[in-house]
Amino acid sequence: MSKFIIKGGGKLEGEVALTGNKNSALKLIPAALLAETPTTLTNVPLIRDVDVLLEIIEKLGAKVTGVGTNEVTIDPGSLKSYEPDSDLSSRIRASVVLAAPLLAKFGKAVITPPGGDQIGERLLDTHFSMMRQMGVTIERKDGKYLLEWKKRKKTDIFLEEASVTATEMAIMLGSSLGLETKLEDAALEPHIGDLIEMVRAMGAKIAGVGTNALSIKGAGKLKGTNHKVVPDHIEGGTFIVASAITGGRVTIKDYIPAHYKMILHYFKNMGVEFREGVESLEVLPSKLVAHKRKFQTRPWPGFPTDLMSPFIVLATQTDGTILCHDWMYEWRMFFVDDLISMGANIFIADPHRVIVSGPTVLSADFLYSKDIRAGMSLVLAALTAKGESVIDNVEMIERGYERLEQRLRGLGANIRREN
Secondary structure, three states, rough: EEEEEEEEOOOEEEEEEEOHHHHHHHHHHHHHHHEEOEEEEOOOOOOOOHHHHHHHHHHHHOEEOOOOOOOOOEEHHHHHOOOOHHHOOOOHHHHHHHHHHHHHOOEEEEEEEOOOOOOOOOHHHHHHHHHHHHHOOEEEEEEEEEEOOOOOOEEEEEEOOOOOHHHHHHHHHHOOOOOOEEEEEOOHHHHHHHHHHHHHHHOOEEEOOOEEEEEEOOOOOOOOOOOOEEEEEHHHHHHHHHHHHHOOOEEEEOOOHHHHHHHHHHHHOOEEEEOOOOEEEEEEEOOOOOOOOOOEEEOOOOOOHHHHOOOOOOOOOOOEEEEEOOOOOOHHHHHHHHHHHHOOOOEEEEEEEEEEEEOOOEEEOOOOOOHHHHHHHHHHHHHHEEOOOEOOOOHHHOOOOOHHHHHHHHOEEEEEEEE
């Protein structure tokens, strides 16, 4: 395992360009397998989860070029297997999405329960309910799921919850059919819009974009395309927090205003000041004061769950007492034990809610990264803490953040990486 050594107390200043959206790239790569010809993805983030997913599809027989770069070409013409490598699949949650293109191509798929961050239960109920409505049969055997799609039918699907992954898989399956699929209670996150844009370019027809009621009609055979991965708004929100808690002035490039409406609303209610441009956001030195007492995550366009951990760090440096509530993952909040050891005034009400009183002076500590967002939040805490902190297991953070050490150093952070 590798470590970050961070000496806190400095202000972050300068410009930072956002990388490609992690959650988008991890769905666009499987979607490329739907086509008959190669697809080229640009602005692909250089993160470990992408590397693992590309290795999985290579083992399935797809030809991949550009691994380790921001431009990747995927040729599904040599795809030969419908069973992803179980060991690799157990490392990332996105592996379950491969069921959609494999069912479309082979009519069969063998799926290992997905892995990834240990932040709570990752039930597949909504995904399986959606697939059954489309005619997929599902059997669990020897710890794996055996999926078969013999009877492909026109159908109206109502999702039991607005699941992002179930929505993306339904879009992929529907795009492979020459029949119309109607999908209600679809999720609306920016990475879903990115997927829709790509499969449309591949030949699918999708109506209702931007609403939770989609009409999807495939083209029988989809063609490959060129597509640029949308910038990562979660990364953007993370850099907003980094600038605000260090009293810095950071300009975020590749900013898409429509992706930040609720995010900026929440940050504004914490006293964060900023100046919006057409494609950039400048975070200004701010007096952090809480103007609300309760902040909670909810499905898009609500505040995203992936930003709650950084938001809690922001709360430790903000004047006021607030309740932070993440309804989705019951273990998301447990990383606050590390913040408490650094001096934060946090009361854990239950697995989903914490009460934060600030501002508090944080002290350096030896820390361990438990998941992507929690690990990044410890980096944020270390940036504002007094003294030199050590964060172990940074490979976990690098699953979701590209070249973090170099980019933070470019903003003036005192950070180095040790193997």
